[in-house]
Amino acid sequence: MNSANFEYAAPQQLHEAIALFSRTPGALPLAGGHSLLLDLRTRTVSAPLLVDLRRIKDLHGIHTVDSGIRVGAMTTCRELAENRLVNERYSALAEAAAANGDAQVRARSTLAGNLAYNHPAGDLQAAALVLRAVIHVVGSGGERAIPVDSFFLGPQRTDLAAGEIITHIDFPAAPGAGSAYEKFKNPANGYAICGVAARVGPEAKGGECYVAVSGALPSPGRLASVESQLAQKSLTASKIAKAAKLAETDYDYRSDLHASAEYRAHLAAVLCERAVLRAAERADLSG
Numbered sequence: 188m189n190s191a192n193f194e195y196a197a198p199q200q201l202h203e204a205i206a207l208f209s210r211t212p213g214a215l216p217l218a219g220g221h222s223l224l225l226d227l228r229t230r231t232v233s234a235p236l237l238v239d240l241r242r243i244k245d246l247h248g249i250h251t252v253d254s255g256i257r258v259g260a261m262t263t264c265r266e267l268a269e270n271r272l273v274n275e276r277y278s279a280l281a282e283a284a285a286a287n288g289d290a291q292v293r294a295r296s297t298l299a300g301n302l303a304y305n306h307p308a309g310d311l312q313a314a315a316l317v318l319r320a321v322i323h324v325v326g327s328g329g330e331r332a333i334p335v336d337s338f339f340l341g342p343q344r345t346d347l348a349a350g351e352i353i354t355h356i357d358f359p360a361a362p363g364a365g366s367a368y369e370k371f372k373n374p375a376n377g378y379a380i381c382g383v384a385a386r387v388g389p390e391a392k393g394g395e396c397y398v399a400v401s402g403a404l405p406s407p408g409r410l411a412s413v414e415s416q417l418a419q420k421s422l423t424a425s426k427i428a429k430a431a432k433l434a435e436t437d438y439d440y441r442s443d444l445h446a447s448a449e450y451r452a453h454l455a456a457v458l459c460e461r462a463v464l465r466a467a468e469r470a471d472l473s474g
């Protein structure tokens with residue numbers, strides 16, 4: 188099937204893109220195109236105009252800001268997976284990006300496209316949740332910064348308003364923290380049957396610990412009961428195993444032709460334990 192007809196524009200400046208969205212209701216941003224072009228071909232989605240963001244230089248690159256990092260919307264999964272700083276300080280993000288599809292998919296698919304699409308079996312949402320990302324957007328109404336906990340509203344739904352573009356995603360510094368992403372792939376298409384991201388840090392002895400699931404819940408989300416169980420205690424392997432069991436019992440996982448809810452619940456506990464253990468190994472828990 189072919190897509191319905193649409194116009195195409197590839198502006199070089201952000202203000203030109205914003206003007207195009209203001210002038211054309213229903214226009215959509217085009218990033219890597221690995222989800223949007225498929226949806227256009229199956230006519231799940233239609234748009235009078237695609238605004239290709241690739242030529243806008245301000246939307247590219249990974250930079251340090253305020254001790255954290257700022258990732259441009261058009262940064263690809265390959266760039267994230269290969270970046271030294273991301274690997275050292277934001278390992279869950281590097282590992283989630285490396286787990287996305289295959290080499291061809293990673294070369295094109297972008298962080299912003301992945302988050303904006305919010306596919307139930309996507310990988311990067313869980314990493315963004317545990318690394319406390321802040322999603323910066325701009326539209327005809329001005330700029331907004333959306334904390335990641337408010338961004339994902341449901342399967343393929345986000346807080347983005349029509350015509351708003353993600354410009355960059357900030358990942359705050361977390362000194363001494365360690366993070367990891369574990370994924371069980373669908374052997375047929377590579378998407379996550381279940382993926383778990385975890386971040387633990389020095390605070391984990393009595394403070395913060397973040398755990399989030401992609402793929403298995405209707406929409407990616409944090410596992411609050413697991414987080415609070417881990418946060419109350421200094422971390423040992425047996426305490427991590429006990430907390431991870433809550434990932435199996437406390438949540439309603441989805442069921443589809445690829446896996447039952449029971450299977451996904453089991454995977455969530457196993458992957459949760461592995462992700463938290465690896466995150467703890469990377470963290471400076473004495474800090």
Ligand SMILES: Cc1cc2nc3c(=O)[nH]c(=O)nc-3n(C[C@H](O)[C@H](O)[C@H](O)COP(=O)(O)OP(=O)(O)OC[C@H]3O[C@@H](n4cnc5c(N)ncnc54)[C@H](O)[C@@H]3O)c2cc1C
Nearest residue numbers: 218219220221222223288296297300301303309310353378
């Ligand atoms: C064979 C295959 C395997 C895949 N495997 C995986 C996998 O294992 N894990 C996984 O997570 N994903 C997987 N994907 C999905 C892939 O990562 C997608 O490309 C990604 O989810 C969307 O990113 P994109 O840059 O291609 O965005 P596009 O397809 O260009 O856009 C997706 C949506 O986001 C919107 N959008 C894009 N950029 C912006 C922006 N800056 N601001 C606002 N809205 C924006 C678009 O309008 C569109 O609605 C796979 C895809 C394919 C084709």
